[in-house]
Amino acid sequence: MEKRVKTYLLGIDLGSSSVKAALVELDTHRVCAQVQAPDTEMDIQAPKPGWAEQDPEMWWQQTVRAVQKALKTADISGNQVVGIGISYQMHGLVLVDDAGMVLRPSIIWCDSRAVEIGKQAYLDLGSEYCNTHLLNSPGNFTASKLRWVQLHEPETFRKVRWVMLPGDYLAFRMSGLPATTFSGLSEGVFWDFKQKTIAQNLLECYQIDAGLIPEIVPAFGNQGLLTAKAAQELGLQAGIPIGYRAGDQPNNALSLNVLHPGDMAATGGTSGVMYGVVDTLAGDAKQRVNSFAHVNHLPEKPRIGILLCINGAGSQYKWMRDFFAGTHTPYVELEKMAAAVPVGAEGLQVLPFGNGAERMLENKNPGAHLLGIDFHRHGKGHFYRAALEGIAFSFVYGAQVLKDLGLNLGVVRAGNDNLFQSDIFSQTISNLLGCRIEVLQRNGAVGAALAAGFGLGIWSDLEEALADPAQVHAYAPATDLSAHQEAFENWKEKLNRILIG
Numbered sequence: 338m339e340k341r342v343k344t345y346l347l348g349i350d351l352g353s354s355s356v357k358a359a360l361v362e363l364d365t366h367r368v369c370a371q372v373q374a375p376d377t378e379m380d381i382q383a384p385k386p387g388w389a390e391q392d393p394e395m396w397w398q399q400t401v402r403a404v405q406k407a408l409k410t411a412d413i414s415g416n417q418v419v420g421i422g423i424s425y426q427m428h429g430l431v432l433v434d435d436a437g438m439v440l441r442p443s444i445i446w447c448d449s450r451a452v453e454i455g456k457q458a459y460l461d462l463g464s465e466y467c468n469t470h471l472l473n474s475p476g477n478f479t480a481s482k483l484r485w486v487q488l489h490e491p492e493t494f495r496k497v498r499w500v501m502l503p504g505d506y507l508a509f510r511m512s513g514l515p516a517t518t519f520s521g522l523s524e525g526v527f528w529d530f531k532q533k534t535i536a537q538n539l540l541e542c543y544q545i546d547a548g549l550i551p552e553i554v555p556a557f558g559n560q561g562l563l564t565a566k567a568a569q570e571l572g573l574q575a576g577i578p579i580g581y582r583a584g585d586q587p588n589n590a591l592s593l594n595v596l597h598p599g600d601m602a603a604t605g606g607t608s609g610v611m612y613g614v615v616d617t618l619a620g621d622a623k624q625r626v627n628s629f630a631h632v633n634h635l636p637e638k639p640r641i642g643i644l645l646c647i648n649g650a651g652s653q654y655k656w657m658r659d660f661f662a663g664t665h666t667p668y669v670e671l672e673k674m675a676a677a678v679p680v681g682a683e684g685l686q687v688l689p690f691g692n693g694a695e696r697m698l699e700n701k702n703p704g705a706h707l708l709g710i711d712f713h714r715h716g717k718g719h720f721y722r723a724a725l726e727g728i729a730f731s732f733v734y735g736a737q738v739l740k741d742l743g744l745n746l747g748v749v750r751a752g753n754d755n756l757f758q759s760d761i762f763s764q765t766i767s768n769l770l771g772c773r774i775e776v777l778q779r780n781g782a783v784g785a786a787l788a789a790g791f792g793l794g795i796w797s798d799l800e801e802a803l804a805d806p807a808q809v810h811a812y813a814p815a816t817d818l819s820a821h822q823e824a825f826e827n828w829k830e831k832l833n834r835i836l837i838g
Contacts, residue, residue, distance in 0.1 A: 512561025592784025605756025
């Protein structure tokens, strides 16, 4: 009897720190490989203060390495992969010409050069239009970054044929087809929710031709086939379909089965995010959080993701690690040293806002601060604890906005990677928000692989495709919260004083 060849789904998660790849066996949902490339973080270039750029060619090369590494880890042939799902860093801008060549480095999510452009557009278009049609101010999102290029690099802008998000570009390199998604357009603030079409008023305000936006394809479904050239580079078979793409935060929520109104997800990567789902076209008038189409949004059945983002999260902790301990020191070693220090780090405080303008602070950029240093008491462990607490305090500070919008923070689901692997970080949030945090064994690359299976019709139901991931750990609020509450109030007082100026 001939042995049946096993088949697999490939998930790719393009972040700003690394590219993660996962292989999931079709019949069993078993994760056979979870890898990343490079082993350390990818470079982010800052040609000027407040800028942040990456080379899309670097993304592609690291994608190639990650896919090849995943195939080797799983010990399978590329011919056994039957579908691809893509998750990607949100809000980036990739510009390509008629020949499909990238015209300049990507202006990525944490670049703040377009803040003033977005502010002016909010005034020109009016708050009523922006808040009810776009669900956001144009702010520092992809559309405003495109306008910046038009104003400041006109020669480059004249060569633009397609405007893409990072995931669109990755799919383009794989399939040769320029395309984007409805949810992707909403995250770039290119979508009018009321008119259910591309935001013509915004494009007219920015003097941008709608023809620069590629074809719109569904988030789930056949989005193109792997070309022979891309297949050879990746070590896969030509003709494999791309079945899914979504921004990293909607995809992270999907990965954790956060699909329905009231569900809440969180992640603590380069940036920190809390992401809740509602069933109304909701937005925040102060623009401290942002609203985008969730992956399962339909015009007749709204599913809007409310996103709270803290730019200075993992990026701040990485800086702390590199500066004090060295780039090759495992984060678990920092956790051990931090755990030996009491809550509140004996008065040492870290404000982690050193990675561009913070939307939750109304697009202010207070910068990062180390406060209360005592040369006689504070050692490395104090700095590590203060860093973890400072990021956790930022989550708690911003979560009040989510509560004001009616989101219930009783249970928060997080993946078992990055900052949520830290007991100090997770327990601090649980204590101060009074919520249960469920840390689950699933990352964005695995979620993208499973979503591709649904998109390609392998599973008829999205929840069947995702199934419930295993719970690694859960955190519940402690009974004595006084130390955490005191430390948070002291931290908040310092932040508010700096914001007032």
